[in-house]
Amino acid sequence: MQVKKFxxxxxxxxxxxxxxxxTERDQQAGPFCEAKCAKEAPEAKSAAPQRQFEVNDKEST
Incomplete structure (x- = not known):
């Protein structure tokens, strides 16, 4: 009986x-996602001109 209760x-x-x-995992996910987005947004913005240059370069050849 004691084993069952235990x-x-x-x-x-x-x-x-x-x-x-x-609960704790979900609470930590919010700030992590915000930090990841804050890091990736400028990287994506700075990569856009390079991609456009490559597209323009291919079109001109």
Whole structure:
């Protein structure tokens, strides 16, 4: 009987841990995505003229 109660308690604690993990993971995802976008936006903007140059170069030959 004690083993069964222990197993039930452990299962409940594991569910709480998993829920807390998911919540914390989701909270961290927001700032990570913002930082990634902030980093990638200027890189994409600076690459655009190079791509346009390459397109124009191919069209002129």
């Amino acid at each position: 197993d039930q308690r452990e299962a409940a604690l594991n569910k709480e841990r998993e829920a807390r993990f998911v």
